[in-house]
Each structure stands twice: as structure tokens, then as C-alpha cells.
Amino acid sequence: MKKVYRRPKSLKRAAFHYCPGCGHSIIHRLLTEVFDEMNIQDRVIGIPPPGCSVFAYHYLDVDMAESAHGRGAAVATGLKRAYPDALVFTYQGDGDLAAIGTAETIHAANRGERITSIFINNAVYGMTGGQMAPTTLSNMKTTTTPYGRDTRLEGYPVRMSEMVALVKGAVYIERTAVNSPANIRKTKKAIRKAFQAQIDDLGYSLVEILSPCPTNWKMNPLESWQWVENEMTKEFPLGLIKDITREKDSTGKRDAD
Amino acid sequence: MYGNAAIGEAAIRAGCQCYFGYPITPQNELTEYMATNLSRRAGCSFVQAESEVSAINMVYGASLAGVRTMTSSSSPGISLKQEGISYLAACELPAVIVNISRGGPGLGSISAAQSDYFQSTRGGGHGDYRTIVLAPSSVQELADLTHRAFDLADKYRIPVIILGDGMLGQMMEPVEFKYDAPSELPVRSDALRGAKGRPSRIVKTFTSKPTDLEELNWSLFRRYRLIEKEETTYEIYMVEDAELVVVAFGVAARIAKGAIRNARANGLKVGMFRPITLWPFPYEKISELTQTTKHLLVFEMNMGQMIEDVKLAVEGKREISFYGRPGGVIPTPSEVLRVITRLYYQKGLKIEK
Numbered sequence: 001m002k003k004v005y006r007r008p009k010s011l012k013r014a015a016f017h018y019c020p021g022c023g024h025s026i027i028h029r030l031l032t033e034v035f036d037e038m039n040i041q042d043r044v045i046g047i048p049p050p051g052c053s054v055f056a057y058h059y060l061d062v063d064m065a066e067s068a069h070g071r072g073a074a075v076a077t078g079l080k081r082a083y084p085d086a087l088v089f090t091y092q093g094d095g096d097l098a099a100i101g102t103a104e105t106i107h108a109a110n111r112g113e114r115i116t117s118i119f120i121n122n123a124v125y126g127m128t129g130g131q132m133a134p135t136t137l138s139n140m141k142t143t144t145t146p147y148g149r150d151t152r153l154e155g156y157p158v159r160m161s162e163m164v165a166l167v168k169g170a171v172y173i174e175r176t177a178v179n180s181p182a183n184i185r186k187t188k189k190a191i192r193k194a195f196q197a198q199i200d201d202l203g204y205s206l207v208e209i210l211s212p213c214p215t216n217w218k219m220n221p222l223e224s225w226q227w228v229e230n231e232m233t234k235e236f237p238l239g240l241i242k243d244i245t246r247e248k249d250s251t252g253k254r255d256a257d
Numbered sequence: 258m259y260g261n262a263a264i265g266e267a268a269i270r271a272g273c274q275c276y277f278g279y280p281i282t283p284q285n286e287l288t289e290y291m292a293t294n295l296s297r298r299a300g301c302s303f304v305q306a307e308s309e310v311s312a313i314n315m316v317y318g319a320s321l322a323g324v325r326t327m328t329s330s331s332s333p334g335i336s337l338k339q340e341g342i343s344y345l346a347a348c349e350l351p352a353v354i355v356n357i358s359r360g361g362p363g364l365g366s367i368s369a370a371q372s373d374y375f376q377s378t379r380g381g382g383h384g385d386y387r388t389i390v391l392a393p394s395s396v397q398e399l400a401d402l403t404h405r406a407f408d409l410a411d412k413y414r415i416p417v418i419i420l421g422d423g424m425l426g427q428m429m430e431p432v433e434f435k436y437d438a439p440s441e442l443p444v445r446s447d448a449l450r451g452a453k454g455r456p457s458r459i460v461k462t463f464t465s466k467p468t469d470l471e472e473l474n475w476s477l478f479r480r481y482r483l484i485e486k487e488e489t490t491y492e493i494y495m496v497e498d499a500e501l502v503v504v505a506f507g508v509a510a511r512i513a514k515g516a517i518r519n520a521r522a523n524g525l526k527v528g529m530f531r532p533i534t535l536w537p538f539p540y541e542k543i544s545e546l547t548q549t550t551k552h553l554l555v556f557e558m559n560m561g562q563m564i565e566d567v568k569l570a571v572e573g574k575r576e577i578s579f580y581g582r583p584g585g586v587i588p589t590p591s592e593v594l595r596v597i598t599r600l601y602y603q604k605g606l607k608i609e610k
Contacts, residue, residue, distance in 0.1 A: 041452065042451045042452050042453040042454075043451045044451060045321075045449050045450075045451060054463055057459045061452070061457050062451075063449045063450070063451055063452050063459075064458075064459050065321050065348070065449055065459070065460035066344075066348075066460065066461035066463055067344075068314065068340055068341065068344055071310070071311070071314040071317075071341070074306070074310075074312075074314035074315050074318065075314045075315070075318040075321070077304065077311075077315050077318060078275065078277065078314065078315035078316060078317060078318020078319040078320075078321070078326070079318035079319065079321050079449070080318070081302035081304065081315070082275050082319035082321075082322035082323070082324045082326065083322040083324075083448070083450055085450075085451075086322070086449075086450060086451055087451075103307050103311065104307070104310075104311050106307075107306075107307035107311065111304070
């Protein structure tokens with residue numbers, strides 16, 4: 001009998017603590033599948049964020065170190081500079097990467113740091129109980145926008161990936177989602193490409209993943225998957241945002257500009 | 258050599274591999290020295306970060322990878338680094354942080370001051386922790402203590418602060434480097450470098466079990482007790498027969514020394530005690546001094562911060578006076594001499610005939 005589905009080698013044997021319907025467990029699995037397939041488990045170092053996925057190190061069987069809120073890209077920069085053979089990734093939520101860590105993210109990307117950011121966008125601060133995130137949709141109710149996000153008072157949802165795409169050191173950026181089997185497959189492909197850009201020494205790569213948070217959205221898992229499809233993708237359209245990996249090489253002889 | 262450059266050269270010779278900085282006066286010469294002399298060295302890295310917050314987190318990252326790493330700044334920038342210093346202390350990661358301090362509070366002035374004593378010696382950031390604090394008073398000592406800072410950081414797995422000031426950083430003096438740069442850069446054995454041929458490692462403090470965190474705090478403090486026992490250093494100057502002892506650190510001690518020389522010439526029996534490690538603070542030695550001296554004068558370039566540690570050491574056994582100039586005002590030796598002389602006569606201390 002042929003085994004067609006197994007636990008990835010890079011995924012620890014531990015039960016996920018995530019809520020039913022949460023996207024983290026799917027994304028953890030995709031990451032570890034990619035590590036196995038690319039045979040890079042022993043080169044990968046992960047920087048998990050404060051947030052629901054702070055415990056990512058209980059599941060991913062790679063070297064990992066916690067970082068202060070928002071500082072992932074700076075910590076990853078230091079690590080990679082000190083040890084360039086490592087494949088360093090940050091795993092950050094929308095509050096982490098697009099609010100408190102905006103400066104670290106933009107500048108790491110601009111320096112073309114050879115790191116990869118896995119950016120989980122669920123439109124709320126999950127672990128702290130569902131407060132407004134920079135990515136919260138207009139009119140969306142959260143615990144700190146109880147009347148719905150009023151853009152006149154609370155600003156607009158931030159399209160961080162599009163912002164990061166503007167800097168020249170960013171070579172690969174794609175927005176995907178984990179709300180359907182087809183999107184999950186696309187997400188895995190994007191993660192693979194992002195790590196490949198780092199292996200090829202080309203620059204900064206980022207995958208933004210729209211991920212359901214049924215608990216804080218006060219929906220059941222199925223509704224939350226549909227909400228990603230019907231509401232979130234209107235503000236955050238899925239697809240490739242930037243890919244200059246083919247026009248660039250690490251020697252700098254061929255540059256995209 | 259400028260004090261700031263001497264720190265840079267000493268750091269390179271100590272095997273510092275990664276430096277992360279952000280411009281702020283009066284320490285820019287150090288960042289520039291590293292840009293010139295470290296950034297193109299084989300295996301080394303220099304980044305001008307987007308903020309002091311990022312710079313200290315890059316230090317955290319480089320320390321994770323097991324290399325000797327440093328950042329530098331001045332008072333307002335050091336405030337921004339406190340978050341990262343707390344994380345370094347929590348994760349038991351070695352690092353060297355240079356504070357070429359200036360007048361405060363707020364944006365303050367760019368002139369030399371010692372008003373960061375509390376911040377440096379009480380941990381500085383959130384949580385129960387300490388950092389070793391070294392306070393040099395000459396360019397030579399800046400170089401020597403920079404080397405020592407890297408050794409201490411590695412030995413005790415602790416962030417080490419070098420607390421200088423704008424005067425020391427900008428001052429030019431001859432300096433002798435006692436070490437050559439190592440031919441091979443040191444890498445700690447517990448570095449995060451990918452789980453190759455070993456189980457994967459996690460560096461973290463976050464836990465849902467308070468008892469785990471309590472144990473971490475206990476283990477940190479057991480180490481702190483050891484550091485207090487082993488690494489407390491100080492300088493004493495003409496204290497054997499002194500009726501009055503001036504307690505000062507860093508550049509203030511140097512100013513005081515000039516004043517004390519003149520006081521001695523006038524027949525006043527004055528000596529000086531200079532803590533070199535501000536943490537661990539030499540409480541015991543100061544306590545011993547109270548048996549031989551009548552009066553203590555604490556002299557600082559702030560409103561009186563170290564005096565609290567001196568009071569803890571003296572335990573009310575002797576009277577303590579204070580003289581300080583805050584805000585970046587640098588007192589002259591003759592000004593300090595006037596203070597010493599007035600105090601000496603007011604207290605009716607014995608004059609040498």
C-alpha cells in the first residue's frame with residue numbers, strides 16, 4: 001500500500017492548541033511540508049511573534065527564538081547577518097508586522113535582507129481578544145471598534161504587502177489565503193517561492209496569508225472561510241504582488257532597475 | 258585616539274563580529290569607526306539600523322547566532338533600547354551596549370552627564386534583571402573595559418553596559434591596545450544555527466506557567482550573586498589617612514582627582530573612591546572605608562543618583578554630603594576643590610601641619 005499523506009518530518013508530534021477553524025495550524029503544516037520538500041529543516045531558523053502563534057516552536061521542529069512584539073524583521077536581520085548560511089523566517093500577525101513592526105519590516109525589506117516573512121492577516125489582534133488591527137476592514141466590529149471601524153476616526157485597512165512591494169530590496173511578495181483547498185495549495189507554492197528567493201540570495205520575500213479567526217470574528221469555521229472569500233479579498237485581493245526574482249541575481253550584475 | 262574610536266578598535270580586537278548602530282550625538286564617531294573598520298572585514302557585519310529599537314533587536318539576533326555583538330547610543334537612544342536589553346537579559350544572551358551619555362531628561366543636551374546611573378544600574382527595562390555596568394574614566398580604560406565587557410558578557414551570559422559620557426567619547430588621549438584581533442572569530446556552542454545533527458533548539462522566556470518563570474528569575478539571581486562576589490572592581494586613591502573621601506565615578510572621578518591633588522597640597526587629608534563596576538556596586542569596600550574616614554562627599558554630574566548606593570553601603574555610620582551638576586554642565590577641578598575645602602572646614606576635619 002502506498003502512503004500518500006503523512007505528518008511532515010519537520011512537524012513535531014504535538015496537538016495544536018489553536019481554535020477550531022483557525023488558519024495557523026494549516027499554515028504550520030504547509031511550512032513544514034515545504035521544509036521537508038526543500039530539504040532545509042536543518043538550515044531554517046524561525047522567529048515566532050508574541051500572539052496566538054507564540055507557541056509555534058511547540059510544533060515546528062526547527063531552531064526558533066522569540067522576539068519582542070514587532071521586532072521580528074530586526075531580529076532576523078541580526079541573525080542572518082551573523083550567520084548567512086541560515087534560512088531565517090519571521091512568522092508575524094497583522095498587528096505585529098503592519099502596526100508596531102512597520103518600520104522594522106519596511107527597512108529590512110529595503111535593505112534586501114535575505115529573510116522571509118510569513119505574514120498572517122486575520123484582520124484582528126487575535127491573542128489579546130479581538131481588538132482592531134491595522135488590517136481591520138471598514139465598518140468591521142471589533143472590541144475596540146464596537147461601533148464598527150469608522151475610517152474617519154480609526155483610519156483605513158492597511159495594505160502592507162503593496163507598501164512593502166514599493167521598496168527595491170523586496171523581490172517576491174504574494175497574497176494568498178487558506179480558506180479553500182485551492183487557496184491552500186497556492187499558499188504552499190508561494191511559501192516555497194519565498195524561501196527559494198532567500199536560498200538564491202536575491203532579497204526580501206514576504207507571503208501574506210489571509211487566515212480565518214472564527215473565535216474573534218464570532219463565526220463558525222465555515223462562515224469564517226466564506227467571510228475571507230466574500231469580504232476580506234475585496235480589500236486584500238489575492239495574487240502575486242511582486243516578483244522580480246527572475247530579473248535579479250545575487251551578484252548584482254542583473255538588477256531589476 | 259578619540260574615546261569613541263578607541264571603543265570601536267577595542268571591540269574589533271575583542272572579536273566583535275556584528276555592530277548595529279543609529280546616529281546620535283555624542284557617540285557618532287564610534288558608529289562611523291565601525292562603518293569604516295568593521296563593515297568590510299571577513300565574516301563581520303555592520304548595519305545602520307532604522308532606529309535604536311531595531312539596532313538592539315539586531316544585536317539580539319546576532320547574539321542568538323552565537324557571535325560577539327555590540328551596539329552603542331547615547332541617553333535618549335539607550336531609553337529606546339531598554340525593551341531589547343530586557344529580552345537579552347531574559348534569554349541569557351551576551352551583548353555589549355555602550356552608552357556615551359548626555360544631559361537629560363528628554364532630548365536634553367549633547368554635553369556630558371551622568372544622569373543615566375539609575376537607568377543603567379537598576380536593569381533599565383521591565384522585569385527583574387541586572388546588567389553589568391562598567392564606568393571608565395579615561396580613553397585607556399574605555400579600551401580596556403570594552404575588552405572586559407565582551408569577556409564578562411560571554412562568561413555570565415549577560416548584557417554588559419559601558420557607561421561613558423560625551424566628554425570621554427569626544428576626548429583624545431594616547432591609548433595602548435593590549436590585544437590583537439583574533440584570527441578566528443569566536444562562536445558560542447549554544448548558538449542557533451539550524452538543527453544540523455542535533456535536536457532543534459528554542460530560545461524563549463514566554464511561558465504559561467508562572468513557576469517556570471520564577472525558576473528563571475531564581476537562576477538569574479543566583480548568577481547575579483556570583484557576579485557580585487567575583488567581578489566588583491573599584492579604584493582607591495589616597496584613602497589610607499583620609500579624613501574626607503570623595504566618592505565619584507567616570508569622568509567626575511577624574512575631575513575630583515585633580516581637586517584632591519590640590520587639596521592635599523593645602524594640607525587637607527582627602528582621598529577618593531571610584532567604583533569601576535557600578536553594578537555590581539562595591540558596597541563592602543565603602544562600608545570598610547567608614548572605619549577609617551570621618552566624612553564622605555559624593556560628587557556626580559547629576560542630581561544625586563549613586564549617592565543612594567553609597568548610603569546603602571554606609572548604613573548611617575557616617576555623614577554623607579553631596580555635590581552635583583546636572584544637565585550636562587561639567588564642573589571644573591577648582592570648583593570641586595572649593596566644595597571640598599568648604600566642607601572640610603565646616604566639619605572641622607584635621608589639617609596636616
